[in-house]
Amino acid sequence: MELRHLEYFLMVSKELHFTKAAEKLGISQPTLSHQIKMLEQEVGYPLFNRVGKKIELTKVGEIVQQESLKIQGSIQSMFSQITAMTKVEIGELKIAVLPGEITDLVSTLCIQFNQLYPNIKVFIETTDQVEKAVLENRADFGIGFHLSQYDTLQVTKLYDEEFYFISNKSNSDQKISFSSVFDGPLILFPSMHQCRKILEKTSSEFGKQIEPIVETSSIESILNLVRSGVGSSVVSRTLYEFYDTKDLFFQHIEEPSLTMEVYLMMKKNCFINYAARKYIKLLISELQKLHFHIEKGAITSLQNSLL
Incomplete structure (x- = not known):
């Protein structure tokens, strides 16, 4: 099984449309269909149900999607660790936040963060599904009010x-x-x-x-x-x-x-890149300055994990 097969599969599972997925991958639709067929042959089961022009994941496809996302996350973590070892203040930071007050908090802190680290690009995704954005590697971490139970998430109550x-x-x-x-x-x-x-x-x-x-x-x-x-x-x-x-x-x-309780969410056992560590430290510092009622034990544990 090749990594590109998983990359192609994840794009199709995201778009649920072979032509659109092929366009985003920069390959032809027949080539993409052939690669997916090769992956299905290797797995031994169909990954998509094809109904006319529409497709949907099969139960086996859902399993492959979940495990492929873990593999993708591990690869991204590997490169993040390599980059962070040099402590070069470049790169990007992706944050997922709920619409509303938390977005304003995160955006306001970006002003200070940019002054400290002008070469790090920050991308803020406003979404009602913060946990999903973190699990799908669209965000380095997420901040929101609601706490959903995911075994693969490390959740810290901030304040x-x-x-x-x-x-x-x-x-x-x-x-x-x-x-x-x-x-x-x-x-x-x-x-x-x-x-x-x-x-x-x-x-x-x-x-x-x-x-x-x-x-x-x-x-x-x-x-x-x-x-x-x-x-x-x-x-x-x-x-x-x-x-x-x-x-x-x-x-x-x-x-x-x-x-309401405010939580910070990250993937468990996932390397925290340089930009994310610096931003979270800045966030904690600002909350302490404003004398918010924070969870000291949880915050101390989070700070230790950022060292």
Whole structure:
């Protein structure tokens, strides 16, 4: 079995279309079909079900896909280790993050990272399937709220994210009940953002319907609208701390409080390349500076693995 056969197979399993896969591989469609047929003969079973112009993986094909991804990851890890041994500050960093607050956190840190390592290219993939992006080697690591159980993933809890109620008016009471959040006009992120999803879920439990006066995916727009008195908002502590909010006021939300756990995900037993190590160290450093409630034991273990 040759590595190129696995490469061809993975492309077809991704595209589920021989012509498109052949174009991306830069070979002819007949050549690709012949190579896949050779792989099927070697395996002893069909890898794809062919229904007209459409194809799908067979059960055997799913097994081959899973194991091929592991082989691909091992090869990438081999080259990453060789590159990292030289400690040359070049290369690329791929990060997978959930849409919303985490994307803003990761993107903001990229400014500092670029200043420290200008020759490392950073690619941020915003996706609802962070774990899948890491498992398929599309990302060196992922950051998100949701924790899914995958035996092949190393998952580290970074910190607890709290969501604040913010306005342009000072209030002597540092806390506000969740039901009181809806007393005035709201400026919120769109429904795809995790903050909005938490609000939607909690409000439905209270029998309340969220009807924001303004929806925008720009945190800077939200802050400016709050400053101008158009309305109040609910944002993560991460965003509140990372942006200039000295002229704004926040209150802790209670009854119930709005919090989510933030996790960092990497493949188990996979070499952490130079760029990823440096970025994760920068992330941990920033979280510590902002005095987030972090999991000290987990963070210490993560830091030791980055040495």
